Amino acid sequence: KKMAKEVTDKEENYSLWYNNLVVKADLAENSAVRGCMVIKPYGYAIWEKMQAALDKKFKDTGHVNAYFPLFIPKSFLSKEAEHVEGFAKECAVVTHHRLMNSPDGKGVVVDPSAKLEEELVVRPTSETIIWNTYKNWITSYRDLPVLCNQWANVVRWEMRTRLFLRTAEFLWQEGHTAHATREEAIEETDKMVNVYADFAREFMAVPVIVGSKTASERFAGAIDTRCIEAMMQDGKALQAGTSHFLGQNFAKAFDVQFAGKDGKLDYVWATSWGVSTRLIGALIMAHSDNNGLVLPPKLAPIQVVLVPIFKGEEELTLMREHLQKIKTGLEAKGISVKLDDRDNLRSGFKFAEWELKGVPVRIAVGPRDMQNGTVELARRDTLEKQLLPLDGVVEHVEKLLVEIQENIYKKALTFREQNTFKVDTYEEFKTRIEKGGFFLCHWDGTAETEAKIKEETKATIRCIPAGAEPETGKCMVTGKPSVQRVVFARSY
RNA sequence: CGGGGUAUAGCGCAGUUGGUAGCGCGCCACGUUCGGGACGUGGAGGCCGUGUGUUCGAGUCACAUUACCCCGACCA
Numbered sequence: 230k231k232m233a234k235e236v237t238d239k240e241e242n243y244s245l246w247y248n249n250l251v252v253k254a255d256l257a258e259n260s261a262v263r264g265c266m267v268i269k270p271y272g273y274a275i276w277e278k279m280q281a282a283l284d285k286k287f288k289d290t291g292h293v294n295a296y297f298p299l300f301i302p303k304s305f306l307s308k309e310a311e312h313v314e315g316f317a318k319e320c321a322v323v324t325h326h327r328l329m330n331s332p333d334g335k336g337v338v339v340d341p342s343a344k345l346e347e348e349l350v351v352r353p354t355s356e357t358i359i360w361n362t363y364k365n366w367i368t369s370y371r372d373l374p375v376l377c378n379q380w381a382n383v384v385r386w387e388m389r390t391r392l393f394l395r396t397a398e399f400l401w402q403e404g405h406t407a408h409a410t411r412e413e414a415i416e417e418t419d420k421m422v423n424v425y426a427d428f429a430r431e432f433m434a435v436p437v438i439v440g441s442k443t444a445s446e447r448f449a450g451a452i453d454t455r456c457i458e459a460m461m462q463d464g465k466a467l468q469a470g471t472s473h474f475l476g477q478n479f480a481k482a483f484d485v486q487f488a489g490k491d492g493k494l495d496y497v498w499a500t501s502w503g504v505s506t507r508l509i510g511a512l513i514m515a516h517s518d519n520n521g522l523v524l525p526p527k528l529a530p531i532q533v534v535l536v537p538i539f540k541g542e543e544e545l546t547l548m549r550e551h552l553q554k555i556k557t558g559l560e561a562k563g564i565s566v567k568l569d570d571r572d573n574l575r576s577g578f579k580f581a582e583w584e585l586k587g588v589p590v591r592i593a594v595g596p597r598d599m600q601n602g603t604v605e606l607a608r609r610d611t612l613e614k615q616l617l618p619l620d621g622v623v624e625h626v627e628k629l630l631v632e633i634q635e636n637i638y639k640k641a642l643t644f645r646e647q648n649t650f651k652v653d654t655y656e657e658f659k660t661r662i663e664k665g666g667f668f669l670c671h672w673d674g675t676a677e678t679e680a681k682i683k684e685e686t687k688a689t690i691r692c693i694p695a696g697a698e699p700e701t702g703k704c705m706v707t708g709k710p711s712v713q714r715v716v717f718a719r720s721y
Numbered sequence: 722c723g724g725g726g727u728a729u730a731g732c733g734c735a736g737u738u739g740g741u742a743g744c745g746c747g748c749c750a751c752g753u754u755c756g757g758g759a760c761g762u763g764g765a766g767g768c769c770g771u772g773u774g775u776u777c778g779a780g781u782c783a784c785a786u787u788a789c790c791c792c793g794a795c796c797a
Contacts, residue, residue: 319796354797388722388795395796448797471797505797540755577757595756605756 264390264397268506271586274530275509276400280380282432282527283402283504286424292376292404297358299381300349305357309482315449316353319386323349351384356450356475356501359405360483367407367497370489374417375407393510394467394721401505407480407497409487414498415453418474421502422455425470433508434525434638435459435515436645437469438667438716440692445676448501452476458691458716460645461514464665466691466718469511472502510721515641522587523609525637526630531567533559533626534588538576538595545572552594555604558623564630584609589633590626610637651714655705658717662688667718671711673704682706682717691716 268276284294300323307313327343352358363375380402387395404421408414422439429437437457447454451473459469480486480496487497516523526532535556537548549570556566567588569579576593583591593605604622607614610633617625648666652658658668672678672690683689693715702711 315797383797385797387797389793399797401797454797468797503797507797538756544755575755575757575759577755577759579758581758593756597756 264387266392266396268400271530272509275512275524275528276506278528278530279428279432279508280402283424283428284378284380286428287378287402287404290420290424292378292406294379295377296379296381297355297362299352301352301355301358303348303350305361306350308357309450309478311478312356312450312482316385320353321351321384321386323351352381353383353385354501354503355379355381355383355403356405356479357483360479360485360499363405363407363497364483364485367485367487370409370487373407373409373487373497374413376404376417377406378402378404391721393513394507396506399505399507401503403501403503406500407485408499409489409495409497411476411498414476414500415474418453418455418472418500418502421500422457422470422472425457425472425502425504428504429457429459429469429508429511430638432525432527433512433515434527434634434641435469435511436638436642438692438694439696440694440716442471442692443676443679443690443715445679446689448473450475450478452478455695456692458718459511459515460641460648460667460718461511461721462517462644463514464648464667464718466667466716466720467507467511467514468691468720469508470502470504473500475499475501516637517587520581520612521585523637524587524589526589526634529587529589530565531583531586531588532564532630533566533590533592534579534583535566535568536576536579536583536591536593537570538593542572544596545570547599548594551599555592555594555619555622559626562623562627564626580607584612590629592622592626608633610640653702653705658688658705659686662686662717662719665719667691667716669714670705670717671702671713672715673707673709673711675707678704678706686719688717688719691718691720 287294303322306316306320324345325339325341325343326345327340328337329340331338359377366372366375380400382398382400383403384398386397390396406414406417408417426437426439429435437459439455439457442448442454442456448471453474455472455474456468457470459467461467475498477496477498479499485497486494488494512524512528513522516525524530535552537545537552539545539548549568552568552570556568559566569583571579574582576595580591580593587609589609591607591609593607595605598604598619602619603616604619605614606617606622606625606629608629645667649669650661650666651669652661653671658670662668668688679690693713697713699713702714703709704711
């Protein structure tokens with residue numbers, strides 16, 4: 230009750246959602262390590278569902294999984310100039326490999342004699358070590374393409390961390406591919422950003438805008454960065470995934486050349502792409518309400534919870550048997566079901582608890598239902614309850630899960646549409662950006678104008694949308710000509 | 722890294738002019754309850770973030786330090 234009240238009081242404060250809802254909702258808790266998080270089993274189960282769905286999509290598009298080392302020799306990182314510049318400020322570095330008893334007898338200290346000859350960087354991303362490896366894998370056009378993905382953790386020592394959105398350590402997948410031609414690599418970049426967009430829509434029920442980053446927002450070392458951008462319920466944008474066309478930058482830095490059919494040597498063309506546990510943050514911020522999480526059925530660790538209403542052990546025993554049958558029926562359809570038969574909690578408490586955890590469907594059965602052959606069915610997305618005959622409940626739930634998945638997607642899409650505006654003057658932009666939302670505006674294409682807007686409004690160009698209709702216009706700031714609208718927003 | 726705040730029981734918090742710690746929730750036991758977060762009685766649980774000072778005496782005062790939160794700066 231207290232949590233719900235606080236959230237209502239400060240509806241737009243997502244930090245509060247994290248601290249008072251998410252943490253309590255058993256998703257994660259702060260660990261002692263700076264900016265890192267413990268992901269509790271319930272939260273990790275969501276990640277596992279995401280992994281399974283993404284991994285299938287990667288396999289379906291011809292990719293394979295591999296694993297590369299956590300530690301990267303410092304010298305590797307400096308081989309690609311832009312790359313090192315982008316990451317240098319946020320690297321954790323291993324300098325020693327041994328501890329010793331402290332001379333003053335208090336605990337242990339780093340043994341100065343165990344200094345590493347070359348420091349090791351804890352990977353902030355794996356391009357360098359992977360391209361150093363690919364050098365030995367690729368000699369001929371017959372070795373191409375190389376289409377690898379790895380599921381891993383990375384470390385970025387950000388100045389400021391935020392639960393799920395920017396933790397010092399996070400889990401992600403990173404795909405790294407090598408191609409014989411520029412066209413093929415660009416096609417791959419495009420293909421994978423669309424895989425992410427499909428995943429967001431189909432599984433997370435989050436609509437996203439696909440587009441390209443401007444030069445100033447690009448990945449360090451990339452020629453082009455494709456991204457998916459999602460709108461959170463406070464109108465802010467969240468970058469949910471990226472796919473980079475790396476050109477021949479890394480191939481040249483790590484000397485990865487192959488012999489073509491004509492016998493001539495050429496550098497390979499590269500891409501990399503990734504999504505992280507930030508997606509869990511996106512999921513929460515896109516759908517949750519003041520009763521807690523709202524999870525899309527396709528990613529919910531528990532899709533249906535069964536709550537008995539009973540008094541006394543005898544009734545509970547009867548109810549258990551009864552509910553177990555329903556559970557078996559649902560499970561036969563591949564639905565994940567939790568039977569909450571705890572005897573020390575009242576049903577009302579359980580209702581609130583499972584709502585907090587975002588379980589899409591709840592079935593409650595009491596003595597009255599036993600007599601009448603009914604069940605009470607409640608859906609998390611609308612909080613509607615309905616009394617149903619027991620017969621056919623499995624089929625009904627099956628349909629309902631699909632409906633909930635669609636409904637929360639539509640809700641998120643409608644919200645985004647209602648908060649997306651075409652704006653043509655800078656004055657109007659400056660006023661309306663305060664209330665959040667996506668703004669489709671004309672921009673003259675210069676970094677100077679982009680920087681000025683960021684400086685004055687805190688809004689950035691989230692992306693230059695792909696496949697948008699060309700529309701000639703004038704930059705809202707400088708009045709210079711523009712050929713299409715770009716997406717401006719404040720972001721996380 | 723700059724500004725502000727916090728650190729006392731598993732969680733949320735009190736703790737007055739310095740005098741060796743308390744409340745609510747939760748937990749354990751028993752009983753009454755049970756269709757939207759039940760109640761009674763009893764019980765367990767604390768090096769007051771860490772260090773150094775001041776003092777007869779520090780949760781309380783001073784200094785330092787660490788961690789976390791918020792706002793910036795920074796950023797896949």
